[in-house]
Amino acid sequence: MSTSPEAAVRPLPGDLAMWFFILAELAVFGLLILAFAVTRLLHPALFAEGQAALDGSTGLALTLSLLTGGWLAALAVQRVRDDRPRRAAVLLLAALASAVVYVVLKLGEYAHLTRLGLDIEHDTFFTLYWILTGFHFLHVLLGMAILAFLALRCGQRAYGPGRCSGLESGVLYWHMVDLVWVLLFPLVYVLR
Amino acid sequence: MSVLSLCWIGLALLSLATVGFGSAGSGALMAGGVLVAALGKAWLIVDRFMELHRAPRFWRGLLLAWPLAMAAAIGLTLALR
Numbered sequence: 001m002s003t004s005p006e007a008a009v010r011p012l013p014g015d016l017a018m019w020f021f022i023l024a025e026l027a028v029f030g031l032l033i034l035a036f037a038v039t040r041l042l043h044p045a046l047f048a049e050g051q052a053a054l055d056g057s058t059g060l061a062l063t064l065s066l067l068t069g070g071w072l073a074a075l076a077v078q079r080v081r082d083d084r085p086r087r088a089a090v091l092l093l094a095a096l097a098s099a100v101v102y103v104v105l106k107l108g109e110y111a112h113l114t115r116l117g118l119d120i121e122h123d124t125f126f127t128l129y130w131i132l133t134g135f136h137f138l139h140v141l142l143g144m145a146i147l148a149f150l151a152l153r154c155g156q157r158a159y160g161p162g163r164c165s166g167l168e169s170g171v172l173y174w175h176m177v178d179l180v181w182v183l184l185f186p187l188v189y190v191l192r
Numbered sequence: 193m194s195v196l197s198l199c200w201i202g203l204a205l206l207s208l209a210t211v212g213f214g215s216a217g218s219g220a221l222m223a224g225g226v227l228v229a230a231l232g233k234a235w236l237i238v239d240r241f242m243e244l245h246r247a248p249r250f251w252r253g254l255l256l257a258w259p260l261a262m263a264a265a266i267g268l269t270l271a272l273r
Contacts, residue, residue: 008246009246009247009248009249010243010246010247011247011248012244012247012248012251013242013243013247019251022255023254026258030258030261030262033262033265033266034262034265037265037266037269038269040269041269041272041273044273056211056214056215057211059211060207060208060210060211063207063210064204064207067200067203067204067207067233068200070237070241071196071197071199071200071203071241074196074240074241075194075196075197078194078196172242175237175241175242178237178241179234179237179238179242179255179258179259182230182233182234182237182259183230183234183259183262183263183266185207185210185230186210186214186226186227186229186230186266187266189214190210190211190213190214190226191214191223191226191227191266191270192214192218
């Protein structure tokens, strides 16, 4: 039996309120994901046609930009725990830049679909596509605002070892956005 | 290389695998591969990025249950077609 401190149960990172907020967000996204999956079951041909209008390589690039942002933000938390908040600020700004890539790509995709007339009223597939990805997109924008705020606070040395619960909570929000996307990406872009 | 960086590499590889499975066809095996890859990514995010690998079992279970439930529901709708 291991008795090392490494194997011990640790308290939750961040604020407990953030974890309840994350659970609530996951519940809402869960309902939207179920709605998309069940509606596809009812209209397979319509959904196959709609998915054919989406570019899988764009979906992959969107995924990699979000995950890279999450990785950089997670590294930033470690740097603060190592009492290197300025380095953490740089990492958070890099995470923000990665998120900007996502926003540019997503807006490009939205513009392309709009030019093709595939807007939210086009058919059931695109109604659900716009609602699901648009709702997620709004969360990305909020996450970016949080990352920018956290970078500013790290630059001001507001966080340090043993006093970084606010930072952890903000970064957890970004990871929640990532977690939702890793299910959205295959559902919307890949599975046919 | 840190654990977080290894996780990021794993996430990128699983994302590439997702596209690979998707472009290989639309059969049950391919769909299963896509969903397993998504679950692997979710596990890395929850356990390592969210740091729940040594958190209280209740919270870790809740966060891991969400992607599992989503993948199961998606898989069920695909199987019923």
